[in-house]
Amino acid sequence: xxxxxxxxxxxxxxxxxxxxxxxSRAIFLSPNSTIVAIGSRSLDKAIAxxxxxxxxxxxxxxxxxxxxxxxxxxxxxxxxxxTSLHLxxxxxxxRKKKHVLLEKPVALNVGELDKILEACESSxxxxxxxxMWMHHPRTAEMKAFLSDSLRFGQLKAVHSIFSHNSGTDFLxxxxxxxxxxxxxxxxxxxxxxxxxxxxxxxxxxxxxxxTALSNVxxxxxxxxxxxxxxxxxxxxxxxxxxxxxLSNLTMEISVLGSNGYLRVHDFVIPFQENVGPFYVNANTKxxxxxxxxxxxxxxxxxxxxxxxxxxxxxxxxxxxxxIKENGSETEKKWGEISRKTQLVVDAVKAxxxxxxxxxxxxx
Amino acid sequence: xxxxxxxxxxxxxxxxxxxxxxxSRAIFLSPNSTIVAIGSRSLDKAIAxxxxxxxxxxxxxxxxxxxxxxxxxxxxxxxxxxTSLHLxxxxxxxRKKKHVLLEKPVALNVGELDKILEACESSxxxxxxxxMWMHHPRTAEMKAFLSDSLRFGQLKAVHSIFSHNSGTDFLxxxxxxxxxxxxxxxxxxxxxxxxxxxxxxxxxxxxxxxTALSNVxxxxxxxxxxxxxxxxxxxxxxxxxxxxxLSNLTMEISVLGSNGYLRVHDFVIPFQENVGPFYVNANTKxxxxxxxxxxxxxxxxxxxxxxxxxxxxxxxxxxxxxIKENGSETEKKWGEISRKTQLVVDAVKAxxxxxxxxxxxxx
Numbered sequence: 001x002x003x004x005x006x007x008x009x010x011x012x013x014x015x016x017x018x019x020x021x022x023x024s025r026a027i028f029l030s031p032n033s034t035i036v037a038i039g040s041r042s043l044d045k046a047i048a049x050x051x052x053x054x055x056x057x058x059x060x061x062x063x064x065x066x067x068x069x070x071x072x073x074x075x076x077x078x079x080x081x082x083t084s085l086h087l088x089x090x091x092x093x094x095r096k097k098k099h100v101l102l103e104k105p106v107a108l109n110v111g112e113l114d115k116i117l118e119a120c121e122s123s124x125x126x127x128x129x130x131x132m133w134m135h136h137p138r139t140a141e142m143k144a145f146l147s148d149s150l151r152f153g154q155l156k157a158v159h160s161i162f163s164h165n166s167g168t169d170f171l172x173x174x175x176x177x178x179x180x181x182x183x184x185x186x187x188x189x190x191x192x193x194x195x196x197x198x199x200x201x202x203x204x205x206x207x208x209x210x211t212a213l214s215n216v217x218x219x220x221x222x223x224x225x226x227x228x229x230x231x232x233x234x235x236x237x238x239x240x241x242x243x244x245x246l247s248n249l250t251m252e253i254s255v256l257g258s259n260g261y262l263r264v265h266d267f268v269i270p271f272q273e274n275v276g277p278f279y280v281n282a283n284t285k286x287x288x289x290x291x292x293x294x295x296x297x298x299x300x301x302x303x304x305x306x307x308x309x310x311x312x313x314x315x316x317x318x319x320x321x322x323i324k325e326n327g328s329e330t331e332k333k334w335g336e337i338s339r340k341t342q343l344v345v346d347a348v349k350a351x352x353x354x355x356x357x358x359x360x361x362x363x
Numbered sequence: 364x365x366x367x368x369x370x371x372x373x374x375x376x377x378x379x380x381x382x383x384x385x386x387s388r389a390i391f392l393s394p395n396s397t398i399v400a401i402g403s404r405s406l407d408k409a410i411a412x413x414x415x416x417x418x419x420x421x422x423x424x425x426x427x428x429x430x431x432x433x434x435x436x437x438x439x440x441x442x443x444x445x446t447s448l449h450l451x452x453x454x455x456x457x458r459k460k461k462h463v464l465l466e467k468p469v470a471l472n473v474g475e476l477d478k479i480l481e482a483c484e485s486s487x488x489x490x491x492x493x494x495m496w497m498h499h500p501r502t503a504e505m506k507a508f509l510s511d512s513l514r515f516g517q518l519k520a521v522h523s524i525f526s527h528n529s530g531t532d533f534l535x536x537x538x539x540x541x542x543x544x545x546x547x548x549x550x551x552x553x554x555x556x557x558x559x560x561x562x563x564x565x566x567x568x569x570x571x572x573x574t575a576l577s578n579v580x581x582x583x584x585x586x587x588x589x590x591x592x593x594x595x596x597x598x599x600x601x602x603x604x605x606x607x608x609l610s611n612l613t614m615e616i617s618v619l620g621s622n623g624y625l626r627v628h629d630f631v632i633p634f635q636e637n638v639g640p641f642y643v644n645a646n647t648k649x650x651x652x653x654x655x656x657x658x659x660x661x662x663x664x665x666x667x668x669x670x671x672x673x674x675x676x677x678x679x680x681x682x683x684x685x686i687k688e689n690g691s692e693t694e695k696k697w698g699e700i701s702r703k704t705q706l707v708v709d710a711v712k713a714x715x716x717x718x719x720x721x722x723x724x725x726x
Binding site for chain 1: 370381384388437493494504516519520522524526527529564574576577578579580591593594595599600601605606607610611612613615617620621622623624626628629632633634635637640642645647648649652653654655656659660670683
């Protein structure tokens, strides 16, 4: 006898990372999801995490990740584990028919990601990476401007920065400082967003080549603490980015077109939770005598009832719900976008390793 | 018998370029300068220019550039001629003991500039390039922030954009489209400002190498219409820029430090003449749960009574006045800054010509 399908997608969380606090809140804020299980290598830690983050009394706490995957009440897992553990646990989750919301960077390289995507595909489970800003309504509004041939025109140049300077304790102890846990360092943690921003602005056209810029900083274990790169496309546009663990918290995209310009200063995490601003110049000319410009720039403020991370969960849970309740196909675009991002991450890393040679991006 | 020294520095203008209208206005706005002569290859053009731009009736109009240089009432010349003519006319002006305010790009290459600077030096006349934004009081305020070790810290990354899309007529007919007149194209016209911005942010430290980024666009005569480059310094900071005649009017500097971040969106020509804004983040941290940031960014608005181009003229005329009236030495820093800018322009051009190889910057 078929049971009534659940109205909310039931999440299990694997690992008690800091970011899991924010995503737990997002799952509770989203109208179509809830949390039914949390797993940690330490049962005490799982229990404490559930309590601290307001999990319902009915939510199970487990002393292992596997127990979460074996819980029949879990529809989907959110995986905030260190990157080096993604392959193992995302693949296992998919094999156990759990839909996968995977923290970024999604894998150590595209070979690993392909195994994860194949596992999701063959099990018919939804995959999505946890790149939250993709789901803010501002992102769609910005895209509408970039798609406006009169006001923006042809894309010419993109630049993105994501850096944070999280202090001595972070630089000493965070998992992102340990090559066995998160071998991609700042490139995976912050460069991921810059690369995604560039691909987003380019309608997910991949660059022809990627060239790292020779200013890489490393910690004593060889983990990248800051780097930059330029991306060369088949047309004449240029993209550059800079990512770092050693610079002030900064989250920029600037997109230059033949007829317009867009900038956003808080693309990764909006300065305010309920509103996302961006700034546009269109068909800007020098005023008479080249004194000032016409017209003045415009600020847009895009409001949102739910924070972007809750909108991400809502979108993911909506896809999962359709698969579970209507037998819909999985949505492939999230895997495709993730894969393109990882391809560029890999190319930057390869370019650094090969002494800043241009690296061809091979799909 | 010594004549009473003039209270205002008396300018002669060589050539009736569009930019000379703006600078003529600036000379009249500045309290210590005036215009006493204008020369063009066409006397009619010189007469019309003087009339259209409100020159006093006493101002002479000449049918040649040389006549301006031979006028004993002229203390200083402003040279807005095409770049390829700078060497000839700036050197001649200096030899005729006229102080030289030279439009940018100042020369086709540093070899030419060195001849100009040597001529100024040996004649004891003041040299300055007409990079107006250097003289806005905002520029000093921004520099004060960049020099604040607590709020900004160590310089890590600079990015600058200057582009304008001045339409079909500009792209067809402007002197900046003709290799015999202005062989540096967008690199000289707009890249000049980006390079200056990077050097300014770096306290005029020269990069070790410069690498053009392979997205150069040319017109059918081989003039650069857009390009970008990265600059590598002896420390780990990175600088990148993008300059273009094919993109919307955009004038950006973003400067990232270990503890702070500064951005300005109208650095070349302020959107408003009497006020220059810039934006600062300092010691920015993620708020609790990584939702939002603390503290919020700060906007500074720096007011100015005189437009930046009048402040430039005022500074130049003040130096000229001191030389004329007090026998002061010339101020060397303007030549040094100009030369460093030109060195980087030359390196970008060489890198483009050598297939985007890194070019060592040799002083």
